[in-house]
Amino acid sequence: MTSSEFFGIATILYILAMIAYITYLAFRNNTVGMVATTITVAGFVSQTIAFLMRWSEFYRLLEETGIIKSPLQGLIRSIPVTNLYESLIFFVWCLILAYLIIEGRYKNRSFGAFVTPIAGLALAFIELTGMSKEIQPLVPALQSNWLLAHVMMSFISYSLFAISFATAIMYLITTTERRNESGYIFWVLSAGLAIVILLSMGIDYLVFKVGRPDILFKKGYLFKATFLNENTFVSIISFIGALFIFFVLWRYGYLLKHIISTFNITPDTLDEITYKAIAIGFPVFTLGGLIFGAIWADQAWGVYWSWDPKETWSLITWFIYAFYLHSRLLRGWRGKRIAVVAVLGFVAVIFTYLGVNLLLSGLHSYGSMK
Amino acid sequence: MQKKNIVDRIWDFFTSIKLAIVLFLLIALSSIVGTIIEQRAEPQRNIELLSRLFNPDIAPTIYRILDTLQFTDMYHSWWFVSFLMLFAANLIICSLDRLPKVLKIVKEEIKPIPVEVFQGLPVKKEVVLNKKPESLKETLKKVLKKHGFNLSETSLKDETQLFSQKGAFSRLGVYITHLSILIILAGALIGIFFGFKGFLNIREGMAYTVAFGRGMNWTPQDEAMVENLIEAMNRAKGDMETAAQSLGVTGQELKRLLKRYGLEPLGFEIECRDFEVDFYGHSDMPKEYRSLLIVRDKDRSFEKWIEVNDPLKYKGYTFYQSSYGTWPGARGIFRFRFVSKDGETLLKEVQPLQEFDLPGGLKAKVIDFSPSLAFDETGRPFTYAEQLNNPGALVEFNKKEFTRWILKRYPQTWQLPDGSILQLLDYWGVQYTGLQVRRDPGVWIVYLGCIIMAIGLYITFFMSHKRIWLRLVPEKNGSRLLIGGSVSRNREAFERAIERILKEVQQ
Numbered sequence: 001m002t003s004s005e006f007f008g009i010a011t012i013l014y015i016l017a018m019i020a021y022i023t024y025l026a027f028r029n030n031t032v033g034m035v036a037t038t039i040t041v042a043g044f045v046s047q048t049i050a051f052l053m054r055w056s057e058f059y060r061l062l063e064e065t066g067i068i069k070s071p072l073q074g075l076i077r078s079i080p081v082t083n084l085y086e087s088l089i090f091f092v093w094c095l096i097l098a099y100l101i102i103e104g105r106y107k108n109r110s111f112g113a114f115v116t117p118i119a120g121l122a123l124a125f126i127e128l129t130g131m132s133k134e135i136q137p138l139v140p141a142l143q144s145n146w147l148l149a150h151v152m153m154s155f156i157s158y159s160l161f162a163i164s165f166a167t168a169i170m171y172l173i174t175t176t177e178r179r180n181e182s183g184y185i186f187w188v189l190s191a192g193l194a195i196v197i198l199l200s201m202g203i204d205y206l207v208f209k210v211g212r213p214d215i216l217f218k219k220g221y222l223f224k225a226t227f228l229n230e231n232t233f234v235s236i237i238s239f240i241g242a243l244f245i246f247f248v249l250w251r252y253g254y255l256l257k258h259i260i261s262t263f264n265i266t267p268d269t270l271d272e273i274t275y276k277a278i279a280i281g282f283p284v285f286t287l288g289g290l291i292f293g294a295i296w297a298d299q300a301w302g303v304y305w306s307w308d309p310k311e312t313w314s315l316i317t318w319f320i321y322a323f324y325l326h327s328r329l330l331r332g333w334r335g336k337r338i339a340v341v342a343v344l345g346f347v348a349v350i351f352t353y354l355g356v357n358l359l360l361s362g363l364h365s366y367g368s369m370k
Numbered sequence: 371m372q373k374k375n376i377v378d379r380i381w382d383f384f385t386s387i388k389l390a391i392v393l394f395l396l397i398a399l400s401s402i403v404g405t406i407i408e409q410r411a412e413p414q415r416n417i418e419l420l421s422r423l424f425n426p427d428i429a430p431t432i433y434r435i436l437d438t439l440q441f442t443d444m445y446h447s448w449w450f451v452s453f454l455m456l457f458a459a460n461l462i463i464c465s466l467d468r469l470p471k472v473l474k475i476v477k478e479e480i481k482p483i484p485v486e487v488f489q490g491l492p493v494k495k496e497v498v499l500n501k502k503p504e505s506l507k508e509t510l511k512k513v514l515k516k517h518g519f520n521l522s523e524t525s526l527k528d529e530t531q532l533f534s535q536k537g538a539f540s541r542l543g544v545y546i547t548h549l550s551i552l553i554i555l556a557g558a559l560i561g562i563f564f565g566f567k568g569f570l571n572i573r574e575g576m577a578y579t580v581a582f583g584r585g586m587n588w589t590p591q592d593e594a595m596v597e598n599l600i601e602a603m604n605r606a607k608g609d610m611e612t613a614a615q616s617l618g619v620t621g622q623e624l625k626r627l628l629k630r631y632g633l634e635p636l637g638f639e640i641e642c643r644d645f646e647v648d649f650y651g652h653s654d655m656p657k658e659y660r661s662l663l664i665v666r667d668k669d670r671s672f673e674k675w676i677e678v679n680d681p682l683k684y685k686g687y688t689f690y691q692s693s694y695g696t697w698p699g700a701r702g703i704f705r706f707r708f709v710s711k712d713g714e715t716l717l718k719e720v721q722p723l724q725e726f727d728l729p730g731g732l733k734a735k736v737i738d739f740s741p742s743l744a745f746d747e748t749g750r751p752f753t754y755a756e757q758l759n760n761p762g763a764l765v766e767f768n769k770k771e772f773t774r775w776i777l778k779r780y781p782q783t784w785q786l787p788d789g790s791i792l793q794l795l796d797y798w799g800v801q802y803t804g805l806q807v808r809r810d811p812g813v814w815i816v817y818l819g820c821i822i823m824a825i826g827l828y829i830t831f832f833m834s835h836k837r838i839w840l841r842l843v844p845e846k847n848g849s850r851l852l853i854g855g856s857v858s859r860n861r862e863a864f865e866r867a868i869e870r871i872l873k874e875v876q877q
Contacts, residue, residue, distance in 0.1 A: 065650060065651075065657060067657060067658060137650045137655065137657065139655070139656065140656060140657070140658055140659060140677065140678035140679070140691075141678050141679070143658075143678070143679060144679045279831050280831070282827075282831070283827040283828065283830075283831045283832075286823065286824075286827055287823075287824050287827065291820045291823065291824065294816075294820070295817070295820070298813065299679055299681070300678055300679050300690070301690060301692060301806060302567075302681065302688055302690035302692070302806040302807075302808045303567070303806075303808070304813065304816060305558070307404065307409060307445040309405035312401045312402075312404060312405045313405060315401065316398045316401055316402065319394055319397065319398055320398075323391075323394060326390075356405070
């Protein structure tokens with residue numbers, strides 16, 4: 001079997017796990033919970049195999065091209081995190097690993113329904129944007145030993161930030177119930193946006209990949225079945241549908257609070273997990289993402305900081321999480337307000353990671369889609 | 371209420387959380403604008419961008435407004451730098467404001483505490499043991515030593531208290547991190563004010579003694595002047611005094627002139643002897659590119675191949691391989707390797723249209739050239755790129771007897787009818803190497819700041835100040851042991867550690 005087949009299995013298992021975790025949250029059936037965990041572990045094992053296989057494929061490719069000077073150097077430089085596709089997969093891998101650790105530590109499966117959809121979003125994004133899945137030879141700037149430390153640490157921190165995002169949303173759900181409360185409206189908007197994007201990507205997948213595989217779009221399938229449909233009527237219906245989802249979530253979202261509270265999980269625990277994920281993610285991000293990135297840029301381009309969009313957005317992300325950590329020390333800023341900051345922090349992470357690559361230009365252009 | 375003087379008020383202003391939040395928002399929001407507007411770009415590019423975002427009619431006006439507000443080069447604008455400076459001031463003063471209190475805690479010796487205070491400790495455990503306090507004390511000291519606590523002892527009226535603390539300095543982690551940010555900012559400022567950041571495009575075979583600063587707009591007269599200056603500097607091999615004499619100005623005046631045109635005198639000569647690109651397989655994706663640079667100084671000269679991620683460093687200057695290209699209108703030299711039927715090898719360097727002899731009585735002449743040649747399905751040659759990806763030379767043999775396109779990357783084109791090989795090694799002298807040139811005396815300070823930041827973050831997030839008190843109260847058949855403690859962060863881990871200690875004591 002090839003690495004992409006193993007990865008295909010992992011993708012399917014993760015999507016099934018997502019459905020299982022959401023079912024578990026809704027019906028609280030322990031068998032379903034067990035099944036969800038089992039599927040997730042199986043998916044993780046499959047993805048790990050895929051990752052190691054791709055690593056060795058990449059190693060062989062580098063060996064053939066003859067740009068590596070020693071086996072160790074080859075091993076360091078052939079880690080498959082050199083383009084958008086590989087990095088998204090690595091992100092999912094870190095996220096699932098972090099999630100499984102938390103599930104084991106807190107003996108609670110309710111997080112699953114909030115974390116696995118983030119993995120689902122990343123995987124659907126890979127499928128629908130038509131990004132290249134090929135192993136690509138390294139451009140000269142990427143032929144550096146800093147690649148391993150910089151990219152891996154960045155994605156470890158991103159996955160920890162994703163965990164904090166999920167638990168911060170859960171915190172907001174469990175601490176608000178009045179529909180006119182700002183915290184309530186905030187979580188409805190953020191979670192609603194995630195749900196709408198996930199659903200419309202699911203529809204894209206069903207329509208184009210399953211239903212009409214003959215249709216090819218140059219720039220990917222993202223939202224082409226719904227919001228960006230060529231048919232204006234379908235597009236309008238999609239927007240109305242999205243508004244309807246937001247409305248339902250707003251009208252009945254408080255029910256989630258009662259569901260989560262039956263899982264023996266207190267807001268304090270959620271706040272603690274959010275904090276811990278950020279407290280580990282922040283130093284890792286600072287060192288691996290910013291400092292190692294700066295050292296590498298200094299060696300490759302002769303500038304340790306050039307206000308390139310990627311750098312600037314990393315700095316903005318860093319500022320937001322620094323703000324989160326400081327605001328815990330301030331009176332009156334505990335609880336809901338800092339949960340909002342944690343959610344915004346992850347929004348900045350997504351933009352640093354995807355938005356900059358897709359929308360803005362800069363030195364990090366090898367993270368682009370082609 | 372006591373009236374505050376002006377110093378106090380300024381102090382309060384800088385320690386206020388509101389200022390921190392406002393500055394943070396200003397820096398973040400303006401940075402976002404800066405990532406959308408392309409920085410230091412041609413006006414036309416941003417006007418096009420704005421036309422797509424807004425109405426094309428008002429795009430030039432919006433551009434003019436943004437340009438006046440320095441949004442087109444905002445990270446170097448006075449207002450953005452002011453935000454950063456205010457942020458630094460905020461950081462310094464906030465840290466100074468809290469530091470004395472923290473220092474007091476760090477320096478404070480741990481003391482026995484009264485029962486009421488003990489009751490209020492966040493972590494508490496209690497067990498009854500069948501050992502007398504005296505013998506238990508020794509066990510406790512041994513066990514806690516293993517966990518890094520050196521116990522002190524005080525006998526109170528009806529109990530013995532043992533206490534210890536470790537990691538008090540970890541409370542300073544935050545301040546070490548804050549300090550590191552200031553060090554990094556200081557290093558960056560030194561780089562901006564005393565450093566140089568520029569570029570140098572050197573054609574193969576050419577040498578320079580100056581580097582070019584970025585963002586210079588020269589009028590045609592300026593360009594003539596710049597050419598004069600460069601020529602004088604090159605002729606003087608980079609020596610300022612000699613160059614000044616030849617131009618008829620004083621050394622000071624020359625310095626000022628160079629500065630005005632953004633030219634940085636290097637003090638030595640740097641030549642690009644050769645430039646090479648390797649491609650992946652048959653593709654045009656560069657695998658590696660490198661330049662052979664020669665440095666000629668008064669008392670020494672040396673050469674080095676540089677490539678991306680492996681620059682040349684000399685006298686505070688660093689030369690990075692950053693790009694390459696073809697020099698417009700340049701004429702070069704064809705470098706051939708000839709291998710005769712019986713394996714005799716010969717290197718030839720010839721000009722275009724220059725006739726040359728090859729062993730075996732062949733006469734050859736290059737009559738046409740293409741920077742990147744390929745053959746279409748019918749076998750017709752066509753040029754597919756302006757860069758020198760696959761240079762080809764059309765060689766005429768024996769006065770129009772036959773002609774051949776010889777391509778650098780297609781070995782099948784090197785074969786001649788009589789079995790000998792004529793390989794095109796290079797079309798030398800038309801490519802330039804794009805070097806990024808930098809002199810940054812602050813970079814080591816920035817690195818130092820980064821190391822301190824890593825240490826500070828480690829102390830802040832992975833270490834904690836732990837305090838522990840053990841109370842031994844005699845009981846009828848043994849003693850009651852009460853353990854209490856407090857920790858600056860990660861209470862759960864501390865609780866688990868205390869439970870482990872208890873288990874070890876009970877064994």
